[in-house]
Amino acid sequence: MSDERAAAFETLYTGMFHHLLGYATRRCDTPEDAADVVAEIFAVAWRHLDRIPPGEQARLWLYGVARNVLANQRRGATRQRLLPKVLASEVATLYEPSAEDSADLGTVAAIFRGLPDSDRELLSLVAWEGLDPGQIATVLGCSRNAVRIRLHRARRRLAKELASAGIVSDLHSLSGGGVR
Structure with a gap:
């Protein structure tokens, strides 16, 4: 790993982390799911760092990745349905108005x-x-x-x-x- 590559990724990460976490949090049922989505977004960004467009286009590229990651997550959740009823009721109380x-x-x-x-x-x-x-x-x-x-x-x-x-x-x- 080159220092230049690591620095480019760190700049991208620090500049976009909160935006992407907000994006994911508003679309996920739990904060844990949102954290998983953000982690996957940045894993994709790391793998494709050389293909990420510069400047403002990088932000938009990451939002596109986020949409795809969320779609994959939803498909997986639909297939698996791993969340027990007890945990679901506890999580639901966190979001009660x-x-x-x-x-x-x-x-x-x-x-x-x-x-x-x-x-x-x-x-x-x-x-x-x-x-x-x-x-x-x-x-x-x-x-x-x-x-x-x-x-x-x-x-x-x-x-x-x-x-x-x-x-x-x-x-x-x-x-x-x-x-x-």
């Missing part, structure tokens, strides 16, 4: 979880990861225009569901977007 959380937040969360996976991923990349359509296009491997169209439709579906639940009265505020 506090008394100060409003009923609306629970409803919004349920509506969000009810959206198609592709809509949730697009909306999450914008809201949680702060990516713009061009960056999302790189992560998803599609055109910027396709992202804009999909994002517009995802926002419209979310706005419609929220309005049906009586949470948002102004559909334009969600469906119109604002992200270009």
Whole structure:
């Protein structure tokens, strides 16, 4: 291992660790699963360090790797179902809403979880990861225009569901977007 390679990896790791941990934590059922995802992302990054694009493109490349790692993890979890019921109930209590959380937040969360996976991923990349359509296009491997169209439709579906639940009265505020 060369010192230059190790330094490049360390720079990538320190610059992206918290972003990727946040990304994984918001998409995994447990903090342990999120930690496993991040570890695998960086294992892939180490193996392909010479192929990682420079600068901002490295961040987007890592988000693409993260999506693939999460997809693999979900497939594995579906096949194995190793989590016993006792542990599942203990973990569930860690994520119970506090008394100060409003009923609306629970409803919004349920509506969000009810959206198609592709809509949730697009909306999450914008809201949680702060990516713009061009960056999302790189992560998803599609055109910027396709992202804009999909994002517009995802926002419209979310706005419609929220309005049906009586949470948002102004559909334009969600469906119109604002992200270009």
